[in-house]
Amino acid sequence: MTSASGSPTRPDTDSSPSAASIPLAVRDVTVAYHRKPVLWNVTLDVPAGSLVGLVGPNGAGKSTLLKTVVDMVPRISGQVLIFGKPYAASRQRLAYVPQRESVDWDFPATALDVVLMGTYGRLGWFRRVGSTEREQALEALAKMEIDHLATRQISQLSGGQQQRTFLARALVQQADLYLMDEPFAAVDAATEKAIVQLMRQLQAAGKTIIVVHHDLHTVPEYFDYLVLLNLRLVAAGPMAQVFSDKNLQKTYGGKLTLLEEAGEAMRRRDPRATP
Amino acid sequence: MNDWWWRAITLSDYNTRVVLCGTILLGIAAGLTGVYLLLRKRALLGDAISHATLPGVATIFLWSIMAGYPKSLSLLLLGAAVSGSLGGLSVLALRHWVRVREDAALGIVLSVFFGAGVALIGIVLRLPGGNAAGLESFIYGKTASMTLADVWLSGGLALGVWLVIALFSKEFTLLCFDAQLAASQGWPVVSLDLLLVALVVTVTIVGLQAVGLILVIALLIVPAAAARFWSHKLRWILSASAIIGGASAAIGTLASASFEKLPSGASIVLVACGFFMISFVFGRERGCWWMLLHTARLKRQQQQHHLLRTLYELLEATGQIDDTPPNRPSGLVSAMAVANQRVWNQREVQRVARQLQQLGLVAVRPNSYLQLTPRGWVIARRVVREHRLLELYFLNNLAGSEGDADRGADYLEHSLAPELLWELDGRFRDSDSDPVPASPHPLHPRGTVPGTSIDSEKS
Numbered sequence: 146m147t148s149a150s151g152s153p154t155r156p157d158t159d160s161s162p163s164a165a166s167i168p169l170a171v172r173d174v175t176v177a178y179h180r181k182p183v184l185w186n187v188t189l190d191v192p193a194g195s196l197v198g199l200v201g202p203n204g205a206g207k208s209t210l211l212k213t214v215v216d217m218v219p220r221i222s223g224q225v226l227i228f229g230k231p232y233a234a235s236r237q238r239l240a241y242v243p244q245r246e247s248v249d250w251d252f253p254a255t256a257l258d259v260v261l262m263g264t265y266g267r268l269g270w271f272r273r274v275g276s277t278e279r280e281q282a283l284e285a286l287a288k289m290e291i292d293h294l295a296t297r298q299i300s301q302l303s304g305g306q307q308q309r310t311f312l313a314r315a316l317v318q319q320a321d322l323y324l325m326d327e328p329f330a331a332v333d334a335a336t337e338k339a340i341v342q343l344m345r346q347l348q349a350a351g352k353t354i355i356v357v358h359h360d361l362h363t364v365p366e367y368f369d370y371l372v373l374l375n376l377r378l379v380a381a382g383p384m385a386q387v388f389s390d391k392n393l394q395k396t397y398g399g400k401l402t403l404l405e406e407a408g409e410a411m412r413r414r415d416p417r418a419t420p
Numbered sequence: 421m422n423d424w425w426w427r428a429i430t431l432s433d434y435n436t437r438v439v440l441c442g443t444i445l446l447g448i449a450a451g452l453t454g455v456y457l458l459l460r461k462r463a464l465l466g467d468a469i470s471h472a473t474l475p476g477v478a479t480i481f482l483w484s485i486m487a488g489y490p491k492s493l494s495l496l497l498l499g500a501a502v503s504g505s506l507g508g509l510s511v512l513a514l515r516h517w518v519r520v521r522e523d524a525a526l527g528i529v530l531s532v533f534f535g536a537g538v539a540l541i542g543i544v545l546r547l548p549g550g551n552a553a554g555l556e557s558f559i560y561g562k563t564a565s566m567t568l569a570d571v572w573l574s575g576g577l578a579l580g581v582w583l584v585i586a587l588f589s590k591e592f593t594l595l596c597f598d599a600q601l602a603a604s605q606g607w608p609v610v611s612l613d614l615l616l617v618a619l620v621v622t623v624t625i626v627g628l629q630a631v632g633l634i635l636v637i638a639l640l641i642v643p644a645a646a647a648r649f650w651s652h653k654l655r656w657i658l659s660a661s662a663i664i665g666g667a668s669a670a671i672g673t674l675a676s677a678s679f680e681k682l683p684s685g686a687s688i689v690l691v692a693c694g695f696f697m698i699s700f701v702f703g704r705e706r707g708c709w710w711m712l713l714h715t716a717r718l719k720r721q722q723q724q725h726h727l728l729r730t731l732y733e734l735l736e737a738t739g740q741i742d743d744t745p746p747n748r749p750s751g752l753v754s755a756m757a758v759a760n761q762r763v764w765n766q767r768e769v770q771r772v773a774r775q776l777q778q779l780g781l782v783a784v785r786p787n788s789y790l791q792l793t794p795r796g797w798v799i800a801r802r803v804v805r806e807h808r809l810l811e812l813y814f815l816n817n818l819a820g821s822e823g824d825a826d827r828g829a830d831y832l833e834h835s836l837a838p839e840l841l842w843e844l845d846g847r848f849r850d851s852d853s854d855p856v857p858a859s860p861h862p863l864h865p866r867g868t869v870p871g872t873s874i875d876s877e878k879s
Binding site: 179215236241248249252253255259263266268273298314 | 459461519587588590591593594596597598600601602604605606648651652654657
C-alpha cells in the first residue's frame with residue numbers, strides 16, 4: 146500500500162453519497178501565517194447532526210480552523226469538503242459566526258440591519274432586501290428573544306444582545322452547518338442559556354453546529370461531540386470517548402490549573418463514569 | 421470689484437454658475453465616498469492616494485512641455501489617476517505582502533510619491549521656457565482656472581461616483597461592517613476594496629482642480645465625520661454627508677471667487693471645518709451640546725429622586741406613611757431634616773423642592789416645610805423600592821457594610837434597566853402584599869427617636 150501522504154491525483158470533489166452526507170470533512174489541512182504554522186495536518190470528519198465543541202488552548206488554531214473552512218485563510222495544503230463539495234460550491238449551506246469583537250459595534254446600523262446582512266449572500270448583487278427578508282430577520286430576532294430591540298442602534302446593545310444579534314444573523318442564512326467562533330465569550334448567563342437552547346434546537350432540526358469553546362466546565366454539558374486541537378488534532382469523537390484526563394492533558398500540556406478544572410468537570414459530569 | 425462680487429454671489433455670472441455646479445457635484449461625491457472610506461477605517465488611504473497623484477500630473481506636465489503640446493486637462497487627470505491608483509495599490513500591497521503595518525505603509529507611499537512629484541516639478545522649472553504656473557492650481561486648488569469643459573468632465577465623474585455608490589451600497593455596507601461575513605458569503609472582498617479605492621481615486625482627480633491634491637482629503641473625511649454626529653442611520657449619514665460636502669463646496673467656491681488671493685481649496689476646507697464644528701456641538705445624535713443637556717437632565721432627575729426618597733423615608737420612620745395610597749398631602753417635613761439626611765444645604769433642598777412642586781409631586785409650605793402630594797407618594801414609593809432592592813442585592817451578594825450598599829445603590833438606581841429591576845424584585849420581595857422592602861438601615865432623623873414627630877427638631 147502507498148503511504149497516506151497526499152496523492153496528487155486526489156479528486157477535488159468527492160461526490161459519493163457518503164461524502165455528501167458528511168457536513169464537514171477536513172483532510173490533511175496545514176495552515177501557516179507567514180511561516181509560522183498554526184495548523185498541522187488536521188484531518189477530521191464531523192458527523193451530521195452533531196453538536197461539536199472545538200476546544201484547545203489559546204493559539205491552538207481553533208479560529209483558524211473555522212476560517213480555513215470558509216476559505217478566509219489560505220491553506221498550504223489539504224482539502225476541506227462541505228457536504229462533499231468545496232466551500233465555493235456549498236456556501237449557501239453554511240453560516241459562519243465570527244467573534245463578536247471582530248466588528249466595530251459603533252457602526253451606524255440597527256440590530257435588524259445586522260441580521261438582514263445574513264440574507265445578502267442569498268440576494269446576490271444589486272438586489273435589495275424586501276419584505277420577505279425583513280420578516281425572516283424579525284423572526285430570527287424573535288427566536289433569540291430580542292425582537293423588541295430590532296430598531297435599536299447596535300452600539301446600545303449589551304454584549305449578550307450583540308451576540309444574540311450575530312446568532313440571529315446566522316439563523317437567517319438558513320444553513321445546514323453552523324460555525325460559531327466563541328459565541329459564549331463575555332456574555333451574560335441568560336444569553337449563554339439562550340445560545341445553548343438555540344444550539345439544541347438547531348441540532349433537533351438536523352443541523353450540524355461547530356462551536357469554539359473555552360470553558361472546560363461546560364464542555365461535556367453543552368456538546369455531544371468533541372474536537373481537541375492544539376496545532377495538531379489531539380482527538381476527535383463522541384464526548385464520552387474523547388473527554389478524558391489523558392486527552393485534555395495532551396491538549397493543554399502542563400497547564401495544571403486547567404487540568405484541575407477539567408478533572409472537576411469530569412467528576413461533575415458523571416459520577417459513575419469509569420476513568 | 422464690488423459689482424463683480426455681487427455678480428458672483430447672485431450667480432448672474434455664467435462662469436461662476438458653471439464652476440459652482442461642478443464643485444457642488446464634487447462635494448456630494450466626496451461626501452458619499454467619504455462615509456464608506458471612514459466606515460472601512462481607511463480615511464488616510466485617501467490622503468496617500470491624493471498625494472500620490474502629484475508625480476502623475478507632473479509627468480504629463482513635463483511631457484507636454486518637452487513635446488510642445490498644449491496641456492490638456494484630461495491627459496493631466498489621466499496621469500493623476502494612474503499614479504494615484506498606483507499609490508493606493510502600493511499601500512494595499514505593502515500591507516498584504518510585505519507585512520508593513522498599514523500606518524507605516526501609508527506614510528511610505530505618501531512621502532515617496534509626493535517626493536517624486538516635487539522632484540519632477542523641479543525638473544519642469546529647470547527646462548527652458550518651463551514654468552509651473554498651471555501646476556500650482558493642482559496643488560492648492562483654483563476653481564477660477566476651470567473651463568466649461570473641465571466642469572463637464574468633473575461633473576460627469578462625480579455623477580459616476582454617485583451611481584456606483586447607489587448601486588453598491590448594500591455590498592459596501594457589508595464590507596465595511598463585517599468583511600469576514602462578506603468573505604464567508606462569497607463576496608469578492610478584495611475587488612470591493614479595490615472598487616472603493618477606485619472611487620477615492622476618482623473623487624481625488626475630480627477634486628484636484630477645485631480643492632488641490634493636498635486638501636482634497638478634507639473633502640473626503642470632514643463631511644463624513646461631521647455627518648456621523650447627526651444620525652445613527654447609514655442612509656441619513658450618507659445624505660447628511662452629501663449635503664455638508666455640497667454646501668461646503670458651494671460656499672467655499674463663492675468665498676474664493678470673492679477674495680482674489682484665496683485658493684478655493686483652502687476656503688472649501690475651512691467651510692467644511694465650520695460645518696464639522698457645528699455638527700460636533702449641535703449634531704442631533706452625538707453633538708456635545710445634547711450630551712451636556714442630557715447629563716444635566718439626568719442630574720436634575722437624580723436630585724429630585726433623592727429628595728423624594730428622603731421625604732418618604734423620613735415620613736416612614738415617623739410612621740406617617742404606609743402602603744395605602746394617600747388621597748391628601750402627607751405630613752410636614754422640614755427642609756432642614758431633609759438636608760441633614762443628605763449632604764445638601766437647605767438652599768439646595770429648596771431648589772429641588774421647587775422643581776418638584778412644579779411637577780406636582782411636592783408641596784412647599786411656609787417656613788420651608790415640605791409635603792409629599794399623593795402623586796409624589798407614587799413616584800417616591802417607586803424610587804424607594806428600587807433603591808432598597810439594589811441595597812439588598814448588594815448586601816446579599818457582595819459582603820459590604822450597609823453604608824457601602826446604600827452608596828452603591830445611590831449610584832446605580834438611576835441607570836438600572838427595567839428588566840433587571842423585575843429580576844431583583846422577584847428575588848427579594850418578601851410577600852406580594854409588601855412591594856417596598858424594609859430598609860436594611862432604618863432612618864433615625866437627627867435629634868429625634870423613631871416614632872416622634874420630625875418637626876420636633878424645629879421647635
